[in-house]
Amino acid sequence: MKRDEKFVYQFGEGKAEGDRTMKQLLGGKGANLAEMSSIGLPVPPGFTISAEACNLYSESGEWPDGLEQQVEEGLKTLENQMGAKLGDPENPLLLSGRSGAAISMPGMMDSVLNLGLNDEVVEGLAKKVNNKRFAYDSYRRFIDMFGEVVMGIDHDQFEQAISKLKKEKGADVDTDLDADAMKDLVDRYKAIYRQHTGYMFPQDPLEQLHFTITGVFDSWNNPRAVKYRQINKIRGIMGTGVNIQAMVFGNMGESSATGVCFTRNPSTGERELYGEFLTNAQGEDVVAGIRTPKPIEKLKDIMPESYEQLDEATQKLERHYQDMQDIEFTIQEGKLYLLQTRNGKRTGIAAVRIAVDMVDEGLVDKEKAVKDLVEPRHVEQLLHPQLEEGDVNKEDWIGSGLPASPGAAVGKVVFDSDDAEKAHEQGEKVILVRIETSPEDVGGMSAAEGILTSRGGMTSHAAVVARGWGKPCVAGCDDIVVNYRNKSFTNGTITVKEGDWISIDGTEGNVIRGKKPLSEPTFGEDFKKFMKWVDEIRTMNVRTNADTPEDAQKAIEFGAEGIGLTRTEHMFFGDDRIAAMRRMILSENSDERREHLEKLQPYQKEDFKGIFEAMEGRPVTIRLLDPPLHEFLPDREEEIEQIADRLDITRERLNKKIELLKEFNPMMGHRGCRLGIVYPEITEMQTRAILEAAVELVQEGKEVVPEIMVPLVGSAAEFINQKEIIEQTAKELFEEIGQSVDFQVGTMIEVPRAAMTADKIAQDADFFSFGTNDLTQLTFGFSRDDASKFIPHYVQEKILPQDPFQSLDQEGVGALVQIATEKGRGVKEDLKIGICGEHGGDPESIEFCFNIGMNYVSCSPYRIPVARLSAAQSQLKMKRQKDKTAEKASVS
């Protein structure tokens, strides 16, 4: 141990030995206090003991050599700065002690305030501030905090003592207790302290300080903190810093105050000092809600000078941190102190306005604005109605599920798709509540304001469809049990019946009883301006998943640059189409199948024409039929009877087919390109429909860019089989019509085997599109319809960092995506690569896609602005890293 090792870093009076880059050594809190101090802001002075000291203490169980002396010196400096002295009854210095590691974590020691009080000093303090009650109140709080956080005495012990005293005195609230009562309380607290520790409460302020510092060191290794670090895999941090700081008091009379403020309005983004304060009060009083705080502009009237100081200081902070700040301050006898600053939380609308304003004001440049000032979730918020801010009454809270499709909705509960449609026709707003949804519920889902299911994950039918439409959805809410027969659902306490109002919040996943107020989405000029900057920066394309011309239109409004996924199977569910589809499935041979497929073809062609037209020459990727055929057949007894009648076949025949097509694991069954391989006529029909649509538009002088996508390919042979059919069909068609169009044929990469053999597939494929929903299912072996039974448990136990259907699992699934990309590009350098799974709208996943060099991401229309922003941010992040690397290289 070197005796001259530096453990103590002073700050205050416009100077500091540390700065904000030294988080590893000083912890986050210490580094920021130093920063504020060194840019000349009024911070109560103090010093930070480094995490290294903590580390050495942890190893040896003793303070490292030199620390004692450095603390003493630090204290002396502090005393000089404050013109007061620890333990001096005439002119006492009081201190706060706080932990602070590089990463904040629960279980670490909390604050100890008012350190330095003892039986003598408390009297001196009372005299000095001329307030005996204040002094003894401070003292008893100190004993409580010290006892609890340093000595491990249960806080309840102290609570019980104060309750008993209040009863004795007939006092309702703490403030009813007078100075003598507080003094009495100090005695009772000291007795508790002695009883639990076996020692007298320490009267020596230096001893108090020593204990507090050691207490913070010890808290680094308490079981809860150790466990937290283990679980969260926090390594490489040597310990916690300890911040010792002079106490300042906002409750020293009418020239003192305490408050919080924002440099801009966090709701609207308007540039103004926004916040509230209380005179003659401490922070806790604001929280306790006994007195109503005043809006910050009132401070201008009461303490114009302090207000001026505050305004200046906060603006300086904003300029310094280049972001809107959330600041805690205290005014002690007219003097302003800043206790904390951090980037302020804000609404989506505020984030965009602040970003645009700060660029206009010249405070930041566009890159900074795009990179740091607006988060993807801010943009998300702007696109959907939200529940208005304000507390939800606990009694109304029904349960929570997955935030499956963002936005909030209110409506009367219905349990049936038909009921939803009927109510909708009569102008009623409804929420469709189902155990889970199926393609047969689409009508009702469309009619409803929002959807709530008790089963299913982030990629369940309900979630996928709802996101596609931008309709709020809470999925897999297993707090509730749905009873279709009684038309009700219950969480055990609250039972909601058909017709009752509920509110759902698909952004957070909450379900609330009653009709809560909503705030409507807003799309201003600021937003357009901001998104223009985003697009100027962004190079990766953003496409949409869209199955209808309406979806396509919506997506273009949101900025889509093409369609990355058109699912063709939804087109078979229309009332006039499903019969032909079912007849096709019931066919006994390929001629019969062909006959029914021919009836479907004109419908498909019209669908494709609509989509091509809406996209106005942008690329459109169309996926060939994907789901297993049994999904098109009924499964309920009544339905089977009805449908057999409509198709004019016996129920036995229909039942036999249903039995034949039944699968144990449909996700891994006869679907995807396996259909087109066994029934090539399906691929032929779809190819004709796509290309006829394209040719007809080209003949009208329109531009069309069709990309035909083969699903669920696992080997080059499968892809080649389908490609040959497509090309042969195209050749014949073009010859028939005497007109051709350019088109591409590519494949989904959604089966692990496709990733492993991507080099072989790439030889014949024009593009790859990662279907990360299925790829995630198969890579994990998680059926997304079933995994909701254990994924929450996994996430809770930290076996998974998050639901891999929400955010791409980069370690496993991502590794396959990367292998496939490398193998594919190894064979075909300019292979077009995109993603069309639900992850295409998730910011973290988008960054991953950008980093491995994808050409585009594709997501549901309502997520497009989020994806655009995420893509731009990923780019800026990579640029910054490159800049850093270049800098390092040029330095060394």
Place this chain on the structure above:
Amino acid sequence: MKRDEKFVYQFGEGKAEGDRTMKQLLGGKGANLAEMSSIGLPVPPGFTISAEACNLYSESGEWPDGLEQQVEEGLKTLENQMGAKLGDPENPLLLSGRSGAAISMPGMMDSVLNLGLNDEVVEGLAKKVNNKRFAYDSYRRFIDMFGEVVMGIDHDQFEQAISKLKKEKGADVDTDLDADAMKDLVDRYKAIYRQHTGYMFPQDPLEQLHFTITGVFDSWNNPRAVKYRQINKIRGIMGTGVNIQAMVFGNMGESSATGVCFTRNPSTGERELYGEFLTNAQGEDVVAGIRTPKPIEKLKDIMPESYEQLDEATQKLERHYQDMQDIEFTIQEGKLYLLQTRNGKRTGIAAVRIAVDMVDEGLVDKEKAVKDLVEPRHVEQLLHPQLEEGDVNKEDWIGSGLPASPGAAVGKVVFDSDDAEKAHEQGEKVILVRIETSPEDVGGMSAAEGILTSRGGMTSHAAVVARGWGKPCVAGCDDIVVNYRNKSFTNGTITVKEGDWISIDGTEGNVIRGKKPLSEPTFGEDFKKFMKWVDEIRTMNVRTNADTPEDAQKAIEFGAEGIGLTRTEHMFFGDDRIAAMRRMILSENSDERREHLEKLQPYQKEDFKGIFEAMEGRPVTIRLLDPPLHEFLPDREEEIEQIADRLDITRERLNKKIELLKEFNPMMGHRGCRLGIVYPEITEMQTRAILEAAVELVQEGKEVVPEIMVPLVGSAAEFINQKEIIEQTAKELFEEIGQSVDFQVGTMIEVPRAAMTADKIAQDADFFSFGTNDLTQLTFGFSRDDASKFIPHYVQEKILPQDPFQSLDQEGVGALVQIATEKGRGVKEDLKIGICGEHGGDPESIEFCFNIGMNYVSCSPYRIPVARLSAAQSQLKMKRQKDKTAEKASVS
């Protein structure tokens, strides 16, 4: 083109310009003819035109320069050797022309015999052999063959002509036609030829030869051959060779003969010249079956000198090829000619005897015997009864399915497990026929001689259980439809009712009507001797998959060196156990679960003790509970009622639980380690049962090597979670008992994500065991229970080379196995790695496992000898490759 390029390679008279290593240039046939000739065996002389000539012809459409002349020279040499002349009526030389590439393929040109005959020569031939009918019969056959294979005339045209003539003449069979009739036929054939080609049949023998050679060249590029090469990815072969050879005739009187013979008895392996012959006959006559051939030893009496020659020649061939030979010969007027030789097909018992005898005779060494003389399927045959050889009447053939478990069985058909058991008790032999089987059918399966299912793949329940027991099974036989209600099944033509006899052949996958004779398995001294050599060579271990002490015992007899997979779930199906299991599943909380698990534990412990004892200190890998819990609950209405009564709960409660546990894709649902993670008490109970069993045996002085295996791991976090529970449980148990045992904790690698993150998992795992069944399912996205609907189509269309559940898909699944092995060993150099999927018994897959360095393969008991042989052969193959590489290195 160099004029002096060599295209024609002569052979005959004990010499040859080629040899058997020149397959690329001369094709397989040409190279072998050269080889036989050059070791001094009597081969009809001739010459081979190289594949290079064919290649040049393909490119230019013309014979390459020099070929014409070389063919003429070749012909001249041949004429000199034979003392006869092409086209000379006095002393005619007749030729045969055949294609022959380096790899044989369908669509290539067949033989043209009797080339050289024309209107003049035929008369000369008649005179020379004094047999006009023979001469004209030869002529009309030549026209037929030349017309068909060179000119593409449909063979039916000629067939119709001969039929018409027979009708006119009142002849029943061809041989009823006399010489004049044959002459008539020649005229009719020539007319057909002219009609279809527009030309006269060519009379110039040189022209005939030219056309034939060009015809062979052209056949290389006919669409069928091109397609075949494409599909089978045959590349790098430049063309086909053309073999022109002097005709020899076994039908030139009583001193001529033709026949086939083996150097050893192909049924028993006995060392003797074995075969049959006909005097004064051609090869076709043997096939036609008009005359009954005589056993070869009769030849000794009839033509002692020729027999002597034949015996010598064939022994020489056997010595030369170091294998039992299957030889075609012709004796023309007392002179022996060998027309073909190849390694002879043989039964399993013969293969083993021949291998052992040839080593004993000093003909080959042990390595050669193990590497080449016995195939895995030979060993397979020895272990199971087989259908006796002989043709199955076509009318009795019912259908074919997957060869799911080898061996043949005969029995009366039953459709129900209970019926099977009842019949078995009454001493009846039955075949259990089901659409598919489930764990509830095990009783009936055990009672049956064999199992036939109409649905399911190579790893369906029926297949896996049957293989485990060595019981014949044909699975997924979709030629039949099973009707439980009528207790019958039908293939559309044949309907089989309950009680009817059928025979199934699980080695080939055939289902046959009636009671066919079986040959019993035989295990002689030869087999033991041979397997001893196998084990001396082999270094990779062979373990078994076994769930009971009986299986374990059987496996040891077959040579198992440990257990690679004990499935614990089967142990829960016993009558007394299933109730406790169901109560556990129905529990509402972990205390309740624990209570019921405690009841199961003693059963499990006893099971494990039995298995450990049977294995006598060999390692035993036990997999923790794997299937989803709903598999233990009933699904049929009646059963639900019964079981609810037995468990003394309401039907509603049971139904509710069944509903709750229902899964869309059970294969990817809540199973494997996901059970032990959500319900740690299950893992605890199983760990206790395993280790208590082990400790108790250790206390009895016995040796036990337990390896606990965590199933379905996808991430290191999952494995660590389970390992911690196992180790904690072990620690507590050992402290309780005051005795401990060594044990290992490892994991299955059966989820693609586990392969991708194997480096992380290996840090904590003692071993990896590849579960290639599930890994194949997830890598392909093929549900094995459903994929039987399209895999046969895939294999037929060559989209898959074979069913990936039968033989490991090395390109995709194998790539993941390799990645996982490399990643695992990268972290832990001596990580123990094995395979316990069904592939562990498949020879090709075993070679793959050996090549990537696995420590062991594990398979069902009846496949162990096959696995032992395959492992040894893989090793010898690798050794040979290394030797070759070393040789090359030392040469260069």
